[in-house]
Amino acid sequence: MAAKTNVLFGKKLKDATNKDLYYAIASIVNDEVHPQWGETNHTYEKKKVKQVFYLSMEFLVGRLLENNLLNCGLLDDANGALKKIGKDPEKVYANEPDAGLGNGGLGRLAACFLDSLASLKYPGHGCGIRYRYGLFEQRIIHGHQIELPDYWLQEEYPWETRKGEESVKIHFRGSVHMHRKIDGSLEFHYKNTDQVNAVPYDIPVVGYNNQVVNTLRLWSAESITRDTDYLTSKSSKYYHHLDHKHSIEQISGFLYPDDSSYEGKELRLKQQYFLVSASIQNILRHFKRQIGAPLSDLPEYIAIQINDTHPSLAIPEFMRILMDDENLGWDQAWEITRHTIAYTNHTTLSEALEKWPKTMVQELLPRIYMIIDEINERFCRGLWFDHPELRDVIPELAIIADEQVHMARLAIVGSFSVNGVAKIHTDILKKKEMKHFYQLFPDRFNNKTNGVTHRRWLLQVNPRLSTVISEVIGPNWICRPSQLISLLRYSKDASFLEKVDKVKLENKRSLASLIYDRTGIKIDEHSIFDVQIKRLHEYKRQLLNIFHVIYLYNELKDNPNLDLTPRTFIFGAKAAPSYHLAKEVIKLIHTVASIVNHDPDIRGKLKVVFLENYNVSLAEKIIPATDISEQISTASKEASGTGNMKMMMNGALTVGTMDGANIEIRDLVGDQHIFMFGLKADEVLNYYEHGGYTARDIYNTDDRVRRILDQLNEGVFGSQEIEFKDIYYNILYHNDPYFVLKDFDPYIETHELVEQAYRDRSTWMNMSVTNIAYSGKFSSDRTIQEYASEIWKINKTHP
Structure with a gap:
């Protein structure tokens, strides 16, 4: 620790502040974790194991220093060393902000799942958004809640590694142009789109005393145009560039923007597409580089779990890439998509079963809307001809109905598994909230009662x-x-x-x-x-x-x-x-x-x-x-x-x-x-x-x-x-x-x-x-074992 404080801050140990010590210990942990992280990734690539990618708008990880010390077997040593120099470990660890990456149970569950995946040696990773601001910092003034910005990234966050070379481009708006090729298939091109750079920041997920380190990949929205490109431009263009840059950065600006306005709703939809497009592009790139198998084999190597309805756009985005970029036909793309993606439902509350105005999706994501519309047409046509007993309830099942795009319906139709998170919740989904879908797809519905990691919470x-x-x-x-x-x-x-x-x-x-x-x-x-x-x-x-x-x-x-x-x-x-x-x-x-x-x-x-x-x-x-x-x-x-x-x-x-x-x-x-x-x-x-x-x-x-x-x-x-x-x-x-x-x-x-x-x-x-x-x-260990064996079909890997 003395060497670290000297190298990092040019201070002797006795002069180090609690914050200095926090960063010094975090650096020591990273020195321990990063080689294991590289070895874990190398093992997954070498063995070409099936991996799961957990897509979630929230990962409420809390503070990581004490947790990482515990999982590395270094917590007692760190506590002892701090006490020896007269420092209170609790006050040192408190210098880490709570990561503003989630709000409640949904995000904390995702964090527990990542802990259990790594601790049980399963190849599984998280995909989320690197929000600069959390939900809000709550202050109580005269009994009233006042919201202040939660700028948790104000200072260096020692656990993240920027991977700029692995960034991908996301497209919004614009127009879609198609023409028919000689073989009769359609080819699509996008023009005048708003482009956004999605830059990944990776955080290690440390397994408990087992040298396994998985990855939480968080995407940050950045402008494709550099500031220096405008050094010789007119000032009006430069200020327009700054406004544009700010609007792009808003995509990963803060968790759950207020959706009481049209602009707020649109920003939420942007965030959701940003997450899934960046993640799906990254997953397919990983598959092609590291696995190298035919795309038709993709479900044997990849499972994608969408955590509630927020990442449901993963389904049409997967279809878009397979058809438009990989030149697959509809039927083959649909077969791959539907056998790769699984959906967890977390609520029966109607306000939480998301739906978006049809016109908003058309304007913001024109190609994605075309694909959702086609999924809906094919699904409803199948209902009409194959299930005449359900014709009267087609409006209640249609993905696009009442000028709205219904995300939970999209998630059910486009996935191979739909699970609730407690026995009674799953029963209510089957018997009431999703009764007709259960009639259609009884084999897709299953229960996975939630769990929490007892290593963190006990x-x-x-x-x-x-x-x-x-x-x-x-x-x-x-x-x-x-x-x-x-x-x-x-x-x-x-x-x-x-x-x-x-x-x-x-x-x-x-x-x-x-x-x-x-x-x-x-x-x-x-x-x-x-x-x-x-x-x-x-x-x-x-x-x-x-x-x-x-x-x-x-x-x-x-x-x-x-x-x-x-x-x-x-x-x-x-x-x-x-x-x-x-x-x-x-x-x-x-x-x-x-x-x-x-x-x-x-x-x-x-x-x-x-x-x-x-x-x-x-x-x-x-x-x-x-x-x-x-x-x-x-x-x-x-x-x-x-x-x-x-x-x-x-x-x-x-x-x-x-x-x-x-x-x-x-x-x-x-x-x-x-x-x-x-x-x-x-x-x-x-x-x-x-x-x-x-x-x-x-x-x-x-x-x-x-x-x-x-x-x-x-x-x-x-x-x-x-x-x-x-x-x-x-x-x-x-x-x-x-x-x-x-x-x-x-x-x-x-x-x-x-x-x-x-x-x-x-x-x-x-x-x-x-x-x-x-x-x-x-324990989330039990929950993850059930997901692994019954939904994802993944195996434990020993580095």
């Missing part, structure tokens, strides 16, 4: 607990997480339970210190840490959670002597900038906190904390300290969830609805080790379809609900009487679309059971350890 973030686990069952669980089941032998061992309980208290103490440093709120480390950390959305029902807080506050105001175990409610969430109701819920949480946290009548029994700018690094601090994991989405709305898995493997107990992976957690641990409540998915779907639920009936009959809503309406919470009227009206005048009131009573009852269980420490710790023991099932 071994790295909770070293105290990991040590206690390894002391009793050995360290083999790190590479074979299913062996965590051996902890069941110790689920009633008083000595072991006491150690786990002590670890939890230490983690809670650490989080309490962080909360005090960031917010000035002093919390009771012996209180129940009740945690809900996820994107702010109505269906995730942070509103139900804060209604519970208000209910408890009202109870304590009425009876200050109420025997209530102290509770600390911890929230972390970002609301989309244009999502008014979600922002109003954030304001409500803060308003309730400002009252509850300072009311002497309740004697400190309740505290409410909202930690701003929730991200991976913050999650790594919160999750090990969590007692209660709030997974309370409206049943049928959460495809899977992964926070439920992360908190489970750290010993938290789930309070959850029968939704997503909650059901599979319940099926494993049993009803006695989880707190389930509320409507089931079929009941929710029945209410949506047939009606029968009236929110006002509950308001009129449940005095607790009426009191809470009246408090919102009358300004008890809030300085202005109108502050939370939109929440009030959304529930009573839009009939509570996510069933907050319907599930309120069972939610309150369930938390009474939580209260009783928490008081019996041996029972609580037995439940906690049982959850840890079964959490191995929710």
Whole structure:
């Protein structure tokens, strides 16, 4: 380390800052990783192995230094060396920004999948966009969310390597010209297109202690014209060039541009085509150079997984290149495309099943639109003649319908596999949301329940607990997480339970210190840490959670002597900038906190904390300290969830609805080790379809609900009487679309059971350890093995 600080900064070790040390250690890791990276790529090329390319608009990798040190077997050495010179490792590692490459569960799942691919020695790589700005940096001013730019690339990012020589060109707009060749086939040429350079930046994905290093390739949009070309031009041309250059750089400028305007929508569509065109061109170039087999054999060497609908344009882009550049006919190109691409669906929410205005696609991507139109024509013609029983529903299946291009439909028609991400989610796709597609293609539909990497979310973030686990069952669980089941032998061992309980208290103490440093709120480390950390959305029902807080506050105001175990409610969430109701819920949480946290009548029994700018690094601090994991989405709305898995493997107990992976957690641990409540998915779907639920009936009959809503309406919470009227009206005048009131009573009852269980420490710790023991099932290693064997058909490779 001394040599590195001297070479990099011309400083002696004793003079190095924490930031200097961060870069020095990152350089040491790169020296270790880069030769393995080259050797891994050489092995894949030499053996001509089948590889998978995972296309995703998000890769929420968090900070990489500590993770890479862990996977290289250097973390203990680095920690020891830093402590030896009087440095706090945590403060050194904190100099790395969270990479602004994703927002929520979709992106974090992609990052976990890459970790498992490398750690299991599978040849698999990520393809994404190198956003200069992340979603946004969240600040809370007087309880309101304020969005600031998240310029995470402000300083050098030590993990990326620019590969300018491997850049490819992307074409937008222009016109398509075709002529018929002598053999009768059509030839296409593009004129007057806007060209963009896609430049790859590669990040190593380090496997756990196995010398395998895969690649996350991120594409950056750059102008093809150099600034120096305009040195002798008129100033007007130069400024026009700068405007043009800026518009190009916007393509990889920031994650999820606001799509409330036409221009914002078009920029999102540009981003999606930019990602898939660059990636598909790169994949085909790799195939031709390294494999050299006929294109008809491509599905034997390449699998492409599209993560949700965002990269669905991979299908027509693959067709375009195979036909226009490689001179294949339609039928052969379609056969190759459809046997190469697989699609993961992550949602049943209609607003997330993307569709684009037909005219926008025609104008921005004229050749791609022609291909989508032809795919649609052939598909609909096949339905008409081969499936007369479906003629009436062709508009519901057509890729182009109602002047919109439906991306999920394109993804289903153009892929060989369609998977959901939890058993109930896949069942809903088959029976309801994609029922007719399932009738057409029953063999394509399958389930792959999500998982998270336990090396990051247990071994790295909770070293105290990991040590206690390894002391009793050995360290083999790190590479074979299913062996965590051996902890069941110790689920009633008083000595072991006491150690786990002590670890939890230490983690809670650490989080309490962080909360005090960031917010000035002093919390009771012996209180129940009740945690809900996820994107702010109505269906995730942070509103139900804060209604519970208000209910408890009202109870304590009425009876200050109420025997209530102290509770600390911890929230972390970002609301989309244009999502008014979600922002109003954030304001409500803060308003309730400002009252509850300072009311002497309740004697400190309740505290409410909202930690701003929730991200991976913050999650790594919160999750090990969590007692209660709030997974309370409206049943049928959460495809899977992964926070439920992360908190489970750290010993938290789930309070959850029968939704997503909650059901599979319940099926494993049993009803006695989880707190389930509320409507089931079929009941929710029945209410949506047939009606029968009236929110006002509950308001009129449940005095607790009426009191809470009246408090919102009358300004008890809030300085202005109108502050939370939109929440009030959304529930009573839009009939509570996510069933907050319907599930309120069972939610309150369930938390009474939580209260009783928490008081019996041996029972609580037995439940906690049982959850840890079964959490191995929710490792992304298991998920990736299922993808590898059942969808991708790839094999482990040993360098």
